[in-house]
Amino acid sequence: MEPPVATENPYLLFDVPGGRLAFGDGDLDIWAEHLAWCYRMMGIPDGATIAVQDFGSSPISFLGSSLLMPGLQRGVAERIDGRFICLDASAERVTLTPALLAQLAVDALIIREDVLVLLSAELHKKGLAELAQRTMKTIVVFGDEPPALNPVRLPPSRHLMHIENALLLAPQCVKCECFHLREGFYEVDGRMIRNLRMAAPTYDLPRGELFSPSHCAAGIRDWCIGWSPRGQGI
């Protein structure tokens, strides 16, 4: 695997927490392919309808479809032959989500951790919380560590670790419950994690336990990150 090279002549710039992402020709498809892999690792089948409640400058949103970004040949929707619902993560838009979920059956809702409380309250208010829990997977996106269990929030089906500026996306595996660092995509050195495919700063994992390859049959060559289940909502 070639080491990452800084993107030349980037035509897309995204400011994200802790840094900036710059993409040129071909970059977005590498990233979208990896995001589609993450969804599959979390048990989302091909043909699924995925709703994403995140900011437009988050790759989880803008990689959703080639309709959203120039230069993206195939976004997640095209890669899994599914459908993609754009739900902005502003408070105003979160309050609309229950009514939309009542209109359309969604297989998975991918939501930023910081707006889950608001959405849960809105779903409860409208009497839709149980229905939502029964009919769709709720995947909660977090940063450095998974959020603590909180009874007022919709219980997540899975979590997705996302460090925006390090281009790190690690899905929670349906088999081992740990977070897979995909072989060939990430390199682990001590607690330092580096994206091998795209130019990004190395991420220093502050907490959690790292398991070396052979840990899980779902990705036998992947490194995995585990957190103690106590109080972590996992």
Place this chain on the structure above:
Amino acid sequence: MRDTTSSCARNDAIETLSGAQLTAWQTDRLREVANHAYLEVPFYRELWDRAGVEPGLLRSLEDFARFPTISKHDLVQAGRFWTNPHQGSVAFSTRGTSGAPLLVWLSAEEEEAYIQPTMRGFRWAGFRSGMTALLMSPVWHRLAACEAHAIARLGGRCAFFWGSMGSEYTDSFLHTLSSARPEFITTTAPFLLSLVRGGAGATIRPHDLFKGVRSVVVVGLPLTPRMREFLRDRLEVEDVFERGGTQEGAAIDECRFHSAPHVHEDVCYLEVIDDAGIHVAPGVRGRLIVTKLTTAGSTFVRYDTEDIAAFAPGECPCGSGFRRLRIYGRPESSVLVGDRLITAYDVRMCIEEDPALVGRNVLLIREANAQAGVLTVAVEGEAHDSANLQARLREQLGVASADIVWLGDLRVNWGFRQVLDGQEIRLPRN
């Protein structure tokens, strides 16, 4: 990449058509769209069979005007019967200002059609190859999703700030503004006004960061002429343009003459009708009806947006044959005072005649005494020449009485909502 050659050719050509040629072209497109809707979308088939109209016999815009209008409520109720097999795989939500939000689908074919007018609008607003554009979130609106594609095809670079369009993200916007140094910006007017207000007491003033910005294109709030001047002067940018549209397919952009936004007649057919459903003359207000001129995406044929709008009379000095449309507001941004529907735009026009009041947030208050002809308006900041303002409001808006509430230090977020019910806010009574 998608092949864009044929649609580019089609859209360039349409700008040079005569009025009669454009009407003929639009009639053909309307027949095609109506035929498609009749064959593929059960909701329309049933509706039109009941109404006794036949898409195959559609030969003129007058024939088309006999098709029934539809509402958001109709479409929410129709559910899957409103599904178009070619609707696409990406959906956006309407803002739900008038009840339940609606999911509107976008396909690649439809987006291709809408990227062309987006490029046209950006060219009108001064975008040139090699520029950097700081853009709105692509997931915010179906038209926003077209923006980055348009910029890339015009040979530009796109930058995005972290967050959304609420006032809590203005710092994030300013951060990207200072680092990406764009020459071109698209945003919402409420967001920009929040930013100007937030920067009033700051060490680094917004206009320092806007140095180098040539054009700002805003959506979400109809700009009064004084508001445009205010923004242009405060931010020290070359020009501020208004862009508009609806998730249901309307698309409008201003040219440099700012006489009212032009309708992109190649992607949408817009009508303005009165309460009896009759087309009104240019200059007369009515309800905006939208029909998309593409068979792809969610199908909207004679959709009643409830927007209050009017076509601008006469020709635009720019020479474009595309009609011009001013959208004044919606029922939610208006109050009924006696028998007059007053929009927030009308009130701002009146208030801003006094230069000292330009840039202040204005809210209409819906109160019980409106039935008796009393208009209640809340204005940010300290009281200023109340007697004259009341007289102007009475005279220009034709209301029996105007009650002004000066908000003093109370700050109300600039937002898309411009009307509050009296019980929603504790107002300082003067």
